[in-house]
Amino acid sequence: MSAFDTIRRVTDRILERSRDTRSAYEATVAEALSENGPRRQGMPCANIAHVGAACCPGDKQAILGTIAPNLGIVTAYNDMVSAHQPFEDFPTIIRTAAAKLGAVAQVAGGVPAMCDGITQGRDGMELSLFSRDVIAMSTAIALSHDAFDAGLYLGTCDKIVPGLFMGAVAFGHLPAIFVPSGPMTTGLSNEEKVKVRQLYAEGKVKRDALLESETRSYHAKGTCTFYGTANSNQMLMEIMGLHLPGSTFVNPDTPLRDALTRAAVKRAVDISLLGKEPTPIAGIVTAKSVVNGIVGLLATGGSTNHTMHMVAMARAAGIIVTWDDFSELSDAVPLIARVYPNGPADVNQFHAAGGMRALIDTLLVHRLVHADVRTVVGDCLEDYIAEPKLIEDEVVWQVPAQPVVNPAVIKTADKPFQANGGLKVLTGNIGRAIIKISSLKKDQFIIEAPARIFERQQDLITAFERGELNRDFVAILRFQGPKASGMPELHKLSSALGVLQDRGFKVALVTDGRMSGASGKIPAAIHITPEAVEGGMIARIDEGDIVVLDAIAGTLSVRVDEDQLAQRKAASSTATTRGTGRELFLHARERVSGAEAGASFVV
Template sequence: MSLHPVVAEVTDRIVTRSRESRGLYLDKIHRAADQGPARAHLTCGNQAHAYAAMGDDKDTLAAGRAPNLGIVTAYNDMLSAHQPFERFPQLIKDAARAAGATAQVAGGVPAMCDGVTQGQTGMELSLFSRDVIALSAGVALSHNTFDAAIFLGVCDKIVPGLVIAAASFGHIPAVFLPAGPMTSGLPNDEKAKVRQQFATGEVGRDELMAAEMASYHGPGTCTFYGTANSNQMLMEFMGLHLPGASFVNPGTPLRDALTVAGAERALAITGAGNDFRPAGHVLDEKAFVNGIVGLMATGGSTNLILHLPAMARAAGVQLDIDDFAALSEVTPLMAKVYPNGLADVNHFHAAGGLGYMIGELLDAGLLHPDTVTIAGDGLARYTEEPKLKDGVLQWEKTDGQTRNDKILRPATDPFLPIGGLKSLSGNLGRGVIKVSAVAPERHVIEAPARVFHDQDSVKAAFKAGEFTSDCVVVVRFQGPRANGMPELHGLTPTLSVLQDRGLRVALVTDGRMSGASGKVPAAIHVSPEAAEGGPLARLRDGDIVRLDATAGTLTVLAEDFEARTPVVADLSANNDGLGREMFDMFRNTVGPATSGAAVVI
């Protein structure tokens, strides 16, 4: 199948836009690669420090003839998705030693859990943790003793931060090893129902706690299709995982075999061998287009609309939100995974998962088939499924059939003909909306604005019974410069209750929603943000706001709107407490949401 003309057009547009920055990037990583294996340039004293604690591996390291892998780990045992990484370094070291090579833990990076900080002060550090992770990984790899890097990370900001670091050290290969999702617990629709009942006072905290604990119950990624699992999809579509690795449960023999195989593959693609695959060659324009198509086909997290441009910039690639919208228009929505459906990622994987989806999209001409991946040239390898037979890991072609068409459907008969993401523009600025779970009759909402400066004020108004008619809830001063752009996930139950009561409601914000945003229309990432005097700062209660996802517009119908003086909010409370005082530099230097809200690149 020839490449779809829109995919080709968007790719050409990105290549043209990125020509200068990508050229400079490639020159940089080629100069670094041309210097040869890093350890050859270290003094004996440098190397002695690096190898002092390596025991039996010292002689191999000092000889400098075998590859040395640098492990960058986001392990901690507060994040269920990252707890399995405790065992990974030893598996990787043993695999390297068996191959006559070596591996070292280069460093650790922080990994915060958005599930813990949702609606809490700590969420104001969440987005910036991506840049801290990138910087931390950069420090780890700066010792310059590694021939390839293995990155251990799964969740929301961790993978994007690690990709930024991998791109910055793009002269060496990068292999990402996932931990896999936890086994299925309380169904997500039942959990959501209890959350709504708690919001309306029908159940108490004990019932809510029991439902949450039954849902998030063991090691592994949360099983809904939020940002963490969208990250795993992305790594597979972009060729940084081994084929079929994303959604294998932790603690299983197959998971361990894939971890060992990832280490072996990292050793095979270093500059010391004949199949050199530096990360900067994997992370090209085509790979990012494939990632965006995967995001649309799966109905993935809106957070990736922030992260992908930031990741791409680190590799010299310039993305725009209109690229996402254009690819969404031609990419079918092939999956229904919570919050877009009732199934979780384990059900999605059992139905055929990413391998089936990649095969379908390749056949439809919606993916670049000729990308460089860690597994080999071409994306076709990613249609294969890993199997463990008699203790031996092998990949097999699947039959190309979905095993449950209520969860996963072919590209020719999708749930929706488009991916469900729209870019928005108008006199309120630029933003995005995800409509894959929004009923068609709610794609256009025109109603009076109710303006708030934080989500707690919205909840208080709801409890006071103030929402009795159609409205557009505007939550401003939630952008990256205002307070670090925390997720407003806590608004989902409240707004869902209003919608279920028959009201026509929508959310407009310069903040962001979780990867679990769903059935309520939400214009998010609106830029310029209110803290910079953006249009949202001129809105008043009662202004008629029109959110039109069909036409891609976000407007206020007020004749004097442009002449108004923007409101200036007192944001001093965002500047200290729980570490926020240390992030003042980040808030002052962060870029706009439309280009990824990036700090370090």
């Protein structure tokens, strides 16, 4: 059976599974589109007067009448997060470009944008995953004024784009374009940064050396340059047809970046409900485009966080995706990109090597994605093999003669780095889990070792610092799931476990929490469901039990008699859920679904 046969079969299965939920979603969209003309036209006079109250006279007249599209901007701008700081100037660029086109643009609302790199290992990280659903709700509030003919969504990082996406598709009748800020320029290499982190973990360099390394890595505006969740988000928005072609990895504060933002405004006007090609987002986000997004993640070794985000994002549009879909597609889709942590290159080097146009081109040539999908620029994904060029201050798209420039970073699908994708689903008596395999060496695919039990990542780090972990072991870190603690990232463990692995020990992590999108060099069975606090078997593993993680067979088990395992008393969490605002999210922990269902409390 060909890879395309697998892709088509998985797509058909998703369509059948989603028949009722997608029909209900489409009915809601159709009802919203049933009005003639702009929805704001039917507002009472006082309501519409509020919409235009602060506008300049020309914009006010356009909004009060029906002569011009009104573009709603939902922005994740803040000064602290490097990837979102460039958005400070985007509304001005957008408003100016819209005015030249006879349209209006208004900031409809802002959404929170926290940085996992800042909260890593701290209490605030327990709010991180929940922030995605807060962003979705904030986006809905911004759009609830019902005054817009299209939306422009400004966001890049981990939970921000999935949240914006979920909010946008909740208003499926509105056309939408996602506008990226781009990655920061290359600083200290990711491999050198990790080396210094491990030296610090071993006590071989002092804090000043570590701080110098980190500030040379994270040194400017834009997304971090490794291929973590933020840049996986950006890849997704382009391959799903919600970015302009080739706009994803253009650096901030460059003439091309600003020109692409202006071009996004022009296209938003064209596809708005008052434009010449009205294109609601519901017509772009389909089962085929969702499958294309998953294929892109697998082909590039993208973030494991998207095994939850993509599930929740798809459900917001009435499309039901499961981990089995990810697993089956991963067996059929080859890994064709090596970007850190899957290789030494960063996203700037990926972009220079051909980037998104090369990725999409080879996936199309080898029938690994659906070509017949609607996008923000047309009716075929083939539009995305073109490269944006700046000619006389305007963006012109051209198809390059040689899509792949550097085969050490990106290959063609018929000559991949490895035959399968970057993710694997593990199943066994511990539960179901996800493992990222694209960064593992062959001798790391199977780990069999005694369990060491931890309930806080700091406990593991302390044990490492005391020299207690210089042996083969499987770290069981439990009570990290969404109901227990909001499912914080556990990337802080990477340095200690990496040091132990480099010393020649067989180590692995098994957890109901999650790792960073930049993780993957340590065998890690993550997102275990059911989670410990829900009675999952991970709560019944004892110190010294033999745990077997087999990423080849796709199994995860503890070698304990099934009856004995069932009779054991499950451990109880001793963690607090108060402080740093965590008490405000009690309702979220009570309502949140399991990792396999998207870890969401809104869909």
